[in-house]
Amino acid sequence: MKKYFFLLLASAALFVTSCSPFNVRTDYAETANFSSYKTYQFRVDDLKLNDLDKDRVLNEVAKNLQMKGLSASQTPDLVVNLKASHKKVENTRIEPSFGMYGWGRPFGWGVGMSRAWTTDYNRGSLIIDIVDAKTGKLVWQGVGSGINVDSPKSKQKQIPAIVAEIMANYPPVKK
DSSP: HHHHHHHHHHHHHHHHOOOOOSSEEEETOOHHHHHHHHOEEEEEEOOOOOOOHHHHHHHHHHHHOOOOEEESSOSSSSEEEEEEEEEEEEEEEEEEEEHHHHSSSSEEEEEEEEEEEEEEEHHHEEEEEEEEETTTOOEEEEEEEEEEOOOOHHHHHHHHHHHHHTTTSSSOOOO
């Protein structure tokens, strides 16, 4: 009995931790030889963030690339282009109706009321484009969205998490 309880508990823990708040997708050029790439350089012209968030993103991407065996260089094999954006999202929640003073059985006329709440927030996205420096062609792209950009504390936690989730698919495993 204890064995099944622990198995159920472990399954529930795995299910809860596997649910990510982010929407991440990646794509790559199948002809690219990812094992030949050893160095990178950032291009941040399109990274429209404040200095705090820009440093967070650059540090996390650099840390993830270094864990993959790449090093920064002035004569790189890859150019890492980072882009960020955000959009306003309106979330509407409607509470189910309840009724009173009904006439007729089982269905009839009555008075009902429901409540609706709307919440506005900004949802951020991060795009990581990896370009072959020699050919100038895009060889890998990772896109992640779902960052709560309205809360500084959320951004401090979410930027490392979303970068790690995006970069988990680099280099791609060819099928």
